[in-house]
Amino acid sequence: MVAEKSGERIRVLIVDDVAETRENLRKLLSFDPDIEVVAMASTGEEGVELAKETRPHVVLMDINLPGMDGITATEQIVQEVPTAQIVILSVQGETGYMRRAMAAGARDYLVKPPSGDELVNAIRRAYEIGKVQAARIAPPPVAEVVRGRPGPSRRGHLITVFAPKGGVGCTTVAVNLAIALQERLGAEKKVAVFDGSLQFGDVGVMLNLQTNRSLADLAGRVDELDADLLTSVLTPHPTGVKVLLAPPHPEAAEGLRAADGEEGIGRVIRTVIGKMLEQFDYVVADTWSWVDDVSLALLDEATLVLVVLDPLIPAVKSARLFLDLARKLEYPDEKVALVINGADRRTGLRVDQIERALIPAIGHIPFDERAGFAAANRGVPLLAEERGSPVARGFARLAQAVLDRLEQMVSEEEEEDMEAEVSRRLLGRILQ
Numbered sequence: 001m002v003a004e005k006s007g008e009r010i011r012v013l014i015v016d017d018v019a020e021t022r023e024n025l026r027k028l029l030s031f032d033p034d035i036e037v038v039a040m041a042s043t044g045e046e047g048v049e050l051a052k053e054t055r056p057h058v059v060l061m062d063i064n065l066p067g068m069d070g071i072t073a074t075e076q077i078v079q080e081v082p083t084a085q086i087v088i089l090s091v092q093g094e095t096g097y098m099r100r101a102m103a104a105g106a107r108d109y110l111v112k113p114p115s116g117d118e119l120v121n122a123i124r125r126a127y128e129i130g131k132v133q134a135a136r137i138a139p140p141p142v143a144e145v146v147r148g149r150p151g152p153s154r155r156g157h158l159i160t161v162f163a164p165k166g167g168v169g170c171t172t173v174a175v176n177l178a179i180a181l182q183e184r185l186g187a188e189k190k191v192a193v194f195d196g197s198l199q200f201g202d203v204g205v206m207l208n209l210q211t212n213r214s215l216a217d218l219a220g221r222v223d224e225l226d227a228d229l230l231t232s233v234l235t236p237h238p239t240g241v242k243v244l245l246a247p248p249h250p251e252a253a254e255g256l257r258a259a260d261g262e263e264g265i266g267r268v269i270r271t272v273i274g275k276m277l278e279q280f281d282y283v284v285a286d287t288w289s290w291v292d293d294v295s296l297a298l299l300d301e302a303t304l305v306l307v308v309l310d311p312l313i314p315a316v317k318s319a320r321l322f323l324d325l326a327r328k329l330e331y332p333d334e335k336v337a338l339v340i341n342g343a344d345r346r347t348g349l350r351v352d353q354i355e356r357a358l359i360p361a362i363g364h365i366p367f368d369e370r371a372g373f374a375a376a377n378r379g380v381p382l383l384a385e386e387r388g389s390p391v392a393r394g395f396a397r398l399a400q401a402v403l404d405r406l407e408q409m410v411s412e413e414e415e416e417d418m419e420a421e422v423s424r425r426l427l428g429r430i431l432q
């Protein structure tokens with residue numbers, strides 16, 4: 001799911017006091033050409049030293065060590081080598097340690113002795129999360145954008161639509177949700193679509209927009225981005241929704257990347273989204289199907305992430321992996337919701353089966369062959385093909401459910417702020 005960097009081997013440090021265990025782990029890993037054991041340590045102290053020296057991607061950490069224990073060593077490595085991801089190994093029955101290990105900053109937890117597959121999978125997962133984190137740390141923060149929350153200069157909400165498996169209707173849900181929101185809220189509220197599928201964006205085709213304005217026009221100009229410049233790159237749709245299209249071809253997308261430096265694309269996205277949220281009440285972002293610095297910026301900045309899947313096993317499996325990633329990125333539960341597209345397919349899983357395997361769905365959209373055909377060939381949004389059709393009603397309900405969820409999130413946040421204010425005042429009075 002996470003794009004691989006070319007040719008990089010995963011550097012692993014093993015920390016265990018038993019020589020035989022170290023050797024067994026090393027042997028298990030020697031079968032995988034992508035993994036390289038860079039060092040082995042027999043105490044916690046030595047583990048911390050070697051982590052600083054060798055800067056591994058992943059540390060396999062035993063819990064019971066003489067002297068400094070595995071949890072303390074984990075805490076120190078997290079502090080001193082924040083790029084290192086720690087996987088704890090412990091014997092059965094030490095599950096009480098698991099919480100402490102996770103609280104200390106460990107990424108994962110395996111019971112000894114792990115199978116080769118378990119071990120390699122845990123290492124790969126930890127490595128990928130490390131990469132995602134690095135992409136997140138790299139771009140300098142944009143001052144006025146508070147992650148995922150409306151701030152002083154931010155009036156709107158970003159709703160990012162993501163499908164960990166391609167072809168299941170991500171773009172369809174993004175576009176139709178935006179239109180349904182605009183219909184529901186009327187002309188007073190401003191709704192926009194951001195096509196975050198930078199290389200092969202198809203929002204323009206889906207909405208039949210004839211224009212050459214796109215995000216590519218902002219290459220090298222994000223620092224001068226103001227309301228006028230933003231307006232000049234947006235394309236209006238007859239429904240009232242404004243669209244910021246993806247660059248017209250993959251080279252232009254690369255140009256955008258080049259103009260702002262290798263790591264700069266995440267910053268470009270965050271800046272543009274920040275500006276859009278000053279103007280719009282709701283921005284719906286479409287994404288491509290993998291987590292990289294572009295989609296991660298859109299996921300981070302979102303108030304709400306909608307995960308789109310069809311009711312088939314491969315999509316459910318990918319959604320499961322994405323939910324794990326969301327948890328590891330520390331997104332609050334209420335930030336992530338499922339949308340099941342084609343939920344009525346007779347050959348598919350039932351909604352309740354999917355919800356039991358994952359999390360409750362915020363909406364389901366039925367499959368409509370005729371509307372799908374019109375959408376693909378004439379650029380008529382799915383919900384506009386026939387008024388009052390099941391698909392149109394599905395999107396109207398989804399729009400309402402999204403608005404309800406956002407309102408609930410905002411009021412909970414206000415409540416928390418209020419409670420904090422009350423205790424601050426109380427404390428002030430006690431300390432007077």
Ligand SMILES: Nc1ncnc2c1ncn2[C@@H]1O[C@H](COP(=O)(O)OP(=O)(O)O)[C@@H](O)[C@H]1O
Pocket residue numbers: 163165166167168169170171172173341342365366367368369371372373375376382391
């Ligand atoms: N509920 C649906 N009913 C009928 N056709 C659909 C539905 N959802 C999506 N489609 C069609 O499926 C195709 C793929 O959808 P798309 O949104 O492009 O997927 P993704 O963005 O996930 O790759 C499009 O032709 C679209 O019109």
Ligand SMILES: [Mg+2]
Pocket residue numbers: 170171172197202287
């Ligand atoms: Mg798409």
